[in-house]
Amino acid sequence: MSEQLLEQPLQQFLGALSSGTPTPGGGAVAALGGAMAASLLAMVCNLTIGKQQYAEFEDEARALLGRAEALRAELQTLAQADVDVFDHLSAAYKLPRVTDADAASRRAAIQKITREATVVPLRVARAATALLPLCAPLARHGNRNAVSDVGVAVLMVRAAVPAALLNVEINLAALEDQIFVRQTRAQAEDLALGLDEEVEGVLALVRERIAS
Amino acid sequence: MSEQLLEQPLQQFLGALSSGTPTPGGGAVAALGGAMAASLLAMVCNLTIGKQQYAEFEDEARALLGRAEALRAELQTLAQADVDVFDHLSAAYKLPRVTDADAASRRAAIQKITREATVVPLRVARAATALLPLCAPLARHGNRNAVSDVGVAVLMVRAAVPAALLNVEINLAALEDQIFVRQTRAQAEDLALGLDEEVEGVLALVRERIAS
Numbered sequence: 076m077s078e079q080l081l082e083q084p085l086q087q088f089l090g091a092l093s094s095g096t097p098t099p100g101g102g103a104v105a106a107l108g109g110a111m112a113a114s115l116l117a118m119v120c121n122l123t124i125g126k127q128q129y130a131e132f133e134d135e136a137r138a139l140l141g142r143a144e145a146l147r148a149e150l151q152t153l154a155q156a157d158v159d160v161f162d163h164l165s166a167a168y169k170l171p172r173v174t175d176a177d178a179a180s181r182r183a184a185i186q187k188i189t190r191e192a193t194v195v196p197l198r199v200a201r202a203a204t205a206l207l208p209l210c211a212p213l214a215r216h217g218n219r220n221a222v223s224d225v226g227v228a229v230l231m232v233r234a235a236v237p238a239a240l241l242n243v244e245i246n247l248a249a250l251e252d253q254i255f256v257r258q259t260r261a262q263a264e265d266l267a268l269g270l271d272e273e274v275e276g277v278l279a280l281v282r283e284r285i286a287s
Numbered sequence: 288m289s290e291q292l293l294e295q296p297l298q299q300f301l302g303a304l305s306s307g308t309p310t311p312g313g314g315a316v317a318a319l320g321g322a323m324a325a326s327l328l329a330m331v332c333n334l335t336i337g338k339q340q341y342a343e344f345e346d347e348a349r350a351l352l353g354r355a356e357a358l359r360a361e362l363q364t365l366a367q368a369d370v371d372v373f374d375h376l377s378a379a380y381k382l383p384r385v386t387d388a389d390a391a392s393r394r395a396a397i398q399k400i401t402r403e404a405t406v407v408p409l410r411v412a413r414a415a416t417a418l419l420p421l422c423a424p425l426a427r428h429g430n431r432n433a434v435s436d437v438g439v440a441v442l443m444v445r446a447a448v449p450a451a452l453l454n455v456e457i458n459l460a461a462l463e464d465q466i467f468v469r470q471t472r473a474q475a476e477d478l479a480l481g482l483d484e485e486v487e488g489v490l491a492l493v494r495e496r497i498a499s
Contacts, residue, residue, distance in 0.1 A: 081298035085319070088297055089359065092326035095333030101439030104323045107297070108443065111316045114304035121307030147301065223457040227313030227450040231320065234446035237490075238439040245435040245497050278449075285457050 080155045098161045099154075102196050105238035106154035109203035112231035113147035115224045116209050122218040132216040139209050149202045156195045157242075164188045189249050193259055196242035200266045203235040207273050214280040226281035233274040240267060292367045309377050310370045314408050317450035318366035321415035324443035325359035327436045328421050334430040344428040351421050361414045368407045369454075376400045401461050405471050408454035412478045415447040419485050426492040438493035445486040452479060 080099060083091065092099050120140035123129045129136065167188050170181040206228070214225045240263045247256050292311060295303065304311050332352035335341045341348065379400050382393040418440070426437045452475045459468050 082296050084294050084296050085300055086293035086363070089322055089326045089363065092323065093329035093333070093356065093359065095330065100330065100433070101327055101436040104327060104439050104443065107323070108320065108446070110301055111304065111319070114301045115313055115316060117305035118307065118312065121305070144305065147305065151298070151301065221312070223453040224313040226453040227316050230446040230450045231316065234320070234442040238442045241435040241438040241493065241497070244494070248497055281453065285453070285460055
C-alpha cells in the first residue's frame with residue numbers, strides 16, 4: 076500500500092479494508108477504534124470548555140483535552156505503524172528460500188518483523204487503556220448533551236484493547252523466542268485486567284446522566 | 288459540515304470528530320465501527336475465496352461476502368445519515384422563537400428531527416447486529432491467517448451496537464411522544480439481548496483457532 080493510511084478518504088479506506096490484500100487489517104482497525112475514542116473524548120472536552128455552566132470543571136477539561144489529543148496522535152501513528160509492519164512482513168515472506176543460506180536469512184527476517192508485529196498492537200492496547208481515566212470525569216462533569224459520546228468512546232476502548240491483544244496473540248503464535256513470548260503475553264494479560272469492570276462503571280455513569 | 292463524511296481523509300475526519308462542532312459525533316462513530324467490522328468480514332471472505340485449502344467453504348464464503356458488503360454499504364449510508372440528521376437538529380434549535388407561533392413551530396421541528404435522530408442509530412444497531420451470524424462460520428472455516436480479523440470484527444460489533452443504542456436513548460429522553468418512546472425502547476432492548484453471549488462465543492472460536 077503506497078498511500079499513507081490517514082490520507083485515505085474513509086470510503087477508500089473501508090474499500091481497502093474489505094479487499095483481499097493483507098493491509099490494512101484488524102490491527103489498524105484496533106488503532107483507529109482507539110483514535111476515534113480519543114477524538115470523541117477531545118470533542119466532549121471542547122464542548123465543555125468555555126461554557127459558563129461547566130466553569131468549575133474548565134481547568135480539568137483543558138488538562139483532559141491535552142491528554143486525549145496526545146493519545147489520539149499516538150494511536151494515529153500506531154495505525155500507520157501497523158500497516159507498515161504488515162507490509163514488511165508480507166515482503167519478508169516473499170524473500171527467496173532456494174539455498175539454505177537464503178532460507179535462514181528469510182526465517183530470521185520473518186522472526187524479527189513478527190516480533191515487531193506484536194510490539195505495535197501491544198502499544199495500541201496500552202494507549203487505548205490510557206484513555207480510560209479520562210472517561211469517568213467527563214461522564215460526570217462534561218457537557219451533558221455529549222454524555223452519550225463519552226459512552227461511545229468507552230465502548231470503543233473496550234473493543235480496541237482486546238482487538239489489539241488478539242493481534243498480539245496471533246503473532247506471538249508464530250514466534251520462536253519463548254522468553255519474549257512469555258514476557259509479552261504477561262504484559263498483554265495485565266492490560267486486559269479489570270477493563271470490563273472499568274468500562275461498565277463509566278457506562279453506568281453515562282446511563283445515569285442520560286436518565287437524570 | 289459541507290463535505291460528505293465518507294469523502295473525508297481519515298486524518299481530517301478524526302480532527303473534525305475531536306472539534307467542538309456537533310457533527311460528526313458518537314452516532315457516526317457507531318456506524319463506522321459497524322462498517323469497519325463489515326469490511327473486515329468481507330476481507331476474511333476475500334482471503335478465503337479461491338484458496339485450494341478452503342475450497343469446501345468457498346460457496347458459503349461467497350454468500351457471506353455478499354452479505355458483508357451489503358451491510359457495509361448500509362452502515363456507510365447510515366454514518367452519513369447520522370451526520371445529516373444532527374446537522375438538521377442543530378439548525379432546528381436555531382429557529383426563531385420570538386412569537387408564540389414561532390416557538391410552536393420550532394418545537395414541532397425539533398420533535399420531528401429528534402425522532403429521526405432515534406431512528407437512524409436504531410438502524411445502525413440493527414445492521415451491526417446482522418453482522419453477527421457471519422462471524423462464527425468465518426472464525427471456524429475462513430482463512431486461518433485472518434482469524435484474528437474475525438475477532439476484531441466481532442469486538443467492533445459489540446461496541447457499535449450499544450454505542451448506537453446510547454444515541455437512541457439520549458434522543459428518546461428529549462421526545463414527548465411517549466408511545467413512540469416506549470416502542471423504540473422495546474426495539475432497542477431486543478437488539479441488545481444476547482449480544483455479549485454471542486460475541487463471547489465467536490471470541491472463543493477465534494482464540495481456539497489461534498492456539499491450535
